[in-house]
Amino acid sequence: MSPKNNFSTYAPRPATLVKKEKLSDLVSLFEFEQDNGKALAHKPGQFIMLSIYGIGEAPFSVSSAPEAGNARFELAVRKTGTVTNALHDLKEGTKVGIRGPYGSYFPVQKFMGKDTLFVAGGLGYIPLRSLLRYQLKHRDEYGRIIVLLGTRNPKERIFVDRLAQLKERTDMEIHETVDVPDKNWKGNVGVITTLFPKVEINPQNTFVAMVGPPIMYRFCIGPCMDKGIPSKHIYVSLERRMKCGLGKCGHCQINGLSACVEGPVFKYDDIAPLSEAI
Amino acid sequence: MTAYTVSMEHIPPLLELWAKEYDVHVPVRDVDGFVNFSPWRPSAEIAWDYDVAYNSLKRFFLPPREDLLRFDLAASTAEPVMEAPLQLLFGVHPYDVKAINQLDQLMDQGTADVNYRKRREATVLVALTPEHVSDLAFWSSVGADSVDIGFDMYFTRISPSSFYVEVLSPKGEELLLARGELPRSTLPEREAAKRKKAAIRAKADKNGISFPWKQTPKLMSRHWDSPLWRNKARHCLSCGSCVMVCPTCYCFDVREEADLDLKGGRRFREWDGCMLPSFALVAGDHNFRPEARDRYRHRYFRKGKYIFDKIGELGCVGCGRCVNACTTGIANPMAVFNDLWEADNHES
Amino acid sequence: MAKKPKIAFFDFAGCEGDQLQIANLEEALLDLLGHIDIAAFREVHTGDTGGPYDISFVEGSITRPEDEPRVKEIRDKSKLLVALGACASIGGINCMKNHMPESVYREHVYGDKARWYPTYAARPVSAVVKVDAEVHGCPIDRGEFVRIVKELLLGRTPWIADYPVCVECKIAGNICRYDMGRMCLGIVTRAGCNACCITEGAHCWGCRGLAPHANLDAARYAMQDRAGFTREEVQDLLRMYLGFSQATL
Ligand SMILES: Cc1cc2nc3c(=O)[nH]c(=O)nc-3n(C[C@H](O)[C@H](O)[C@H](O)COP(=O)(O)OP(=O)(O)OC[C@H]3O[C@@H](n4cnc5c(N)ncnc54)[C@H](O)[C@@H]3O)c2cc1C
Numbered sequence: 110m111s112p113k114n115n116f117s118t119y120a121p122r123p124a125t126l127v128k129k130e131k132l133s134d135l136v137s138l139f140e141f142e143q144d145n146g147k148a149l150a151h152k153p154g155q156f157i158m159l160s161i162y163g164i165g166e167a168p169f170s171v172s173s174a175p176e177a178g179n180a181r182f183e184l185a186v187r188k189t190g191t192v193t194n195a196l197h198d199l200k201e202g203t204k205v206g207i208r209g210p211y212g213s214y215f216p217v218q219k220f221m222g223k224d225t226l227f228v229a230g231g232l233g234y235i236p237l238r239s240l241l242r243y244q245l246k247h248r249d250e251y252g253r254i255i256v257l258l259g260t261r262n263p264k265e266r267i268f269v270d271r272l273a274q275l276k277e278r279t280d281m282e283i284h285e286t287v288d289v290p291d292k293n294w295k296g297n298v299g300v301i302t303t304l305f306p307k308v309e310i311n312p313q314n315t316f317v318a319m320v321g322p323p324i325m326y327r328f329c330i331g332p333c334m335d336k337g338i339p340s341k342h343i344y345v346s347l348e349r350r351m352k353c354g355l356g357k358c359g360h361c362q363i364n365g366l367s368a369c370v371e372g373p374v375f376k377y378d379d380i381a382p383l384s385e386a387i
Numbered sequence: 388m389t390a391y392t393v394s395m396e397h398i399p400p401l402l403e404l405w406a407k408e409y410d411v412h413v414p415v416r417d418v419d420g421f422v423n424f425s426p427w428r429p430s431a432e433i434a435w436d437y438d439v440a441y442n443s444l445k446r447f448f449l450p451p452r453e454d455l456l457r458f459d460l461a462a463s464t465a466e467p468v469m470e471a472p473l474q475l476l477f478g479v480h481p482y483d484v485k486a487i488n489q490l491d492q493l494m495d496q497g498t499a500d501v502n503y504r505k506r507r508e509a510t511v512l513v514a515l516t517p518e519h520v521s522d523l524a525f526w527s528s529v530g531a532d533s534v535d536i537g538f539d540m541y542f543t544r545i546s547p548s549s550f551y552v553e554v555l556s557p558k559g560e561e562l563l564l565a566r567g568e569l570p571r572s573t574l575p576e577r578e579a580a581k582r583k584k585a586a587i588r589a590k591a592d593k594n595g596i597s598f599p600w601k602q603t604p605k606l607m608s609r610h611w612d613s614p615l616w617r618n619k620a621r622h623c624l625s626c627g628s629c630v631m632v633c634p635t636c637y638c639f640d641v642r643e644e645a646d647l648d649l650k651g652g653r654r655f656r657e658w659d660g661c662m663l664p665s666f667a668l669v670a671g672d673h674n675f676r677p678e679a680r681d682r683y684r685h686r687y688f689r690k691g692k693y694i695f696d697k698i699g700e701l702g703c704v705g706c707g708r709c710v711n712a713c714t715t716g717i718a719n720p721m722a723v724f725n726d727l728w729e730a731d732n733h734e735s
Numbered sequence: 736m737a738k739k740p741k742i743a744f745f746d747f748a749g750c751e752g753d754q755l756q757i758a759n760l761e762e763a764l765l766d767l768l769g770h771i772d773i774a775a776f777r778e779v780h781t782g783d784t785g786g787p788y789d790i791s792f793v794e795g796s797i798t799r800p801e802d803e804p805r806v807k808e809i810r811d812k813s814k815l816l817v818a819l820g821a822c823a824s825i826g827g828i829n830c831m832k833n834h835m836p837e838s839v840y841r842e843h844v845y846g847d848k849a850r851w852y853p854t855y856a857a858r859p860v861s862a863v864v865k866v867d868a869e870v871h872g873c874p875i876d877r878g879e880f881v882r883i884v885k886e887l888l889l890g891r892t893p894w895i896a897d898y899p900v901c902v903e904c905k906i907a908g909n910i911c912r913y914d915m916g917r918m919c920l921g922i923v924t925r926a927g928c929n930a931c932c933i934t935e936g937a938h939c940w941g942c943r944g945l946a947p948h949a950n951l952d953a954a955r956y957a958m959q960d961r962a963g964f965t966r967e968e969v970q971d972l973l974r975m976y977l978g979f980s981q982a983t984l
Pocket residue numbers: 156165167168169170171184185186187188189190191192193194232235236347348349350351352373668669670671672673
């Protein structure tokens with residue numbers, strides 16, 4: 110295999126930050142536009158590597174749905190360190206570098222005609238939002254859409270207004286909970302598993318898309334199977350440290366798999382035997 | 388494969404000629420007796436009989452620190468950096484060629500790593516049958532005693548003054564014949580080379596894993612929960628020496644540094660490895676391999692199973708470098724595999 | 736950057752070798768000066784009207800009771816406080832005195848300056864005030880210092896190596912001191928110096944402090960049981976720089 114031209118594996122291409130919107134104390138939504146005018150052409154669940162030169166590069170899930178001809182895409186990012194802090198400080202109009210999209214994705218074809226149960230813990234809603242918005246765009250190709258969403262506390266909730274709008278819709282259901290309520294919280298209180306008894310599903314006809322913090326998978330896969338959902342219908346997205354996004358740097362290994370190439374979206378059956386997965 | 392017979396006196400002028408076009412590196416013994424691949428000089432004395440080169444050769448393809456990008460902070464633009472000097476490595480042992488072949492496969496898998504590819508393509512590899520086997524090596528027991536791809540020429544010493552030289556690539560042929568035609572090897576010369584290879588293999592067979600290496604992945608699968616991991620890792624310094632010296636380990640970190648004027652800068656990669664504690668650390672201080680035991684086990688699973696699952700070979704060529712580098716004496720794939728095999732009562 | 740950040744240097748007990756390293760930076764310093772405004776260098780006394788500072792570099796360990804209010808005041812006046820050099824970051828060589836009879840360490844560490852220092856266990860700056868970043872080393876590595884300043888100027892948390900010197904030593908391609916029958920603390924010491932002492936033919940004394948996951952039991956095992964050095968030899972080497980840490984216990 111001989112690389113033609115000057116193609117580089119690690120060189121990002123330019124994109125411009127066009128819009129920034131605060132979603133919570135620590136999380137903001139960033140809308141970017143590719144300078145080449147082309148659509149990102151990602152699939153729901155994929156991620157990109159974002160560069161702020163002089164600061165660093167980090168992986169982020171694309172939170173918007175793919176849309177032909179639209180050079181814009183959204184990331185929702187939590188401030189937690191070097192790159193994410195710098196990103197939050199960027200002004201609209203600033204250029205960044207991007208690589209990708211990379212990794213596996215939710216099999217939207219397979220989900221067609223079936224019901225989808227979304228299980229989102231905290232920031233896990235970010236990649237799931239891409240899938241949700243994709244399905245809502247192609248609403249008649251999918252069956253029921255049920256979203257279970259758990260957040261630590263009301264202050265950390267993200268996409269609050271948009272969730273309120275979604276709750277108005279009659280063609281889908283959202284069940285939300287917080288671990289620890291505040292004075293104004295009127296909804297469900299308790300960890301995300303407390304939402305499972307609230308939903309009626311047809312298990313054989315349901316696919317699960319689940320993303321959350323590492324600990325959540327351990328508690329949520331059981332209840333899904335208890336409901337009778339076949340394990341091969343359960344898809345999870347696993348986050349690992351990533352440096353290259355291309356299966357080279359080794360950081361994202363889960364046993365023998367690379368979370369950046371074989372993942373981040375895995376069929377539960379494929380990772381269930383792996384002791385390092387969940 | 389075409390083979391030529393090359394006399395000892397023919398070699399220095401040949402190296403001199405090659406050095407006009409290539410950065411030629413040859414095994415050289417230092418004052419303390421350690422052998423390393425060093426730039427060839429007319430005065431260089433080649434360590435023909437070396438047992439193992441102290442440093443592996445991966446640094447010629449995956450330099451310890453390698454620039455990937457030059458960027459401009461204000462414009463937020465970046466240009467790829469790809470350096471690939473023409474280089475010729477002379478005198479590489481088969482297990483080390485094997486290690487490079489593995490890197491080739493892993494770096495090409497999926498999206499090819501262009502920086503690696505370019506360096507690899509700018510390299511001429513000249514293999515050499517070893518004369519001695521390091522006490523710590525076990526390459527003959529892990530299928531790394533011979534190679535049939537990856538090199539351009541393959542030297543085997545068949546007499547004090549001559550070599551049997553197989554050429555594999557057109558480039559190798561061109562370079563070998565650069566000073567004019569050479570005699571094709573005769574049948575007895577070929578037999579002599581065969582005997583030479585068999586003899587060194589016999590020496591190497593004295594140390595090795597005690598079962599057929601293809602059984603290793605299955606063996607590993609049975610031993611995820613072995614007490615061995617904790618017992619050994621108790622002495623682990625998490626110093627990373629074992630992965631740094633390993634010719635088949637290729638993991639890296641990516642960082643960057645701005646120039647002094649804070650206008651431009653470079654992004655580079657640097658050797659990293661799964662034995663270092665923060666290798667699998669993510670936001671929220673969650674570490675997917677928090678204990679030395681987890682990391683130690685991972686490395687042996689990589690060597691004994693995960694790499695095998697990808698390319699059908701063990702991720703260890705048995706060079707023994709990690710065994711030597713580990714100051715607490717716990718890095719040793721052969722010992723680990725053998726211990727696990729014995730734990731299964733497989734010893735005959 | 737709209738305004739040039741104001742930077743100050745303060746020193747406590749130490750040899751001022753680190754400020755010397757910085758003064759020696761010459762060209763690099765001139766380039767950096769284009770981006771910074773040096774507000775205070777060396778002697779600044781309690782009650783000084785200077786400040787506030789964007790970045791204060793504090794050199795030297797805290798060895799006298801009266802050092803405490805002074806370093807607290809510097810902290811109050813500084814947006815970012817950076818400990819500069821082994822004395823400030825890990826207590827450094829000054830902590831040798833914690834393990835020696837007073838008369839010995841006074842002569843040994845301070846020479847004729849000994850009389851200035853009343854008894855008080857030497858401690859790193861971080862034992863007294865919050866430290867935002869540490870520039871390790873005795874002396875500091877100039878390249879690393881410049882990089883850390885650049886990173887602070889770009890508004891990012893400086894990258895500090897969190898693995899042992901062995902990594903950089905292998906990167907440098909050195910022959911391990913243990914292969915030469917010598918002792919070396921690179922196995923437990925924080926990297927960042929490019930293993931310079933080993934590259935130059937010496938061994939690592941541990942001047943950059945313990946790496947975050949240093950396994951001292953394993954290190955003792957390597958040095959005593961495997962390499963055959965005596966308990967005393969090992970102890971002496973460990974005490975040189977790692978006095979304030981758990982290494983000598
Ligand atoms: C596939 C994938 C998708 C992700 N999607 C999102 C998203 O949509 N929104 C979001 O806010 N975050 C997302 N993350 C997490 C995000 O990548 C990390 O928060 C980010 O890398 C931290 O970088 P930093 O420079 O700000 O932090 P650093 O200063 O580098 O470190 C802060 C913390 O982050 C950890 N960290 C460093 N590098 C990585 C890395 N490459 N991957 C994971 N953790 C790392 C460090 O161990 C440390 O604990 C995703 C991660 C992955 C792997």
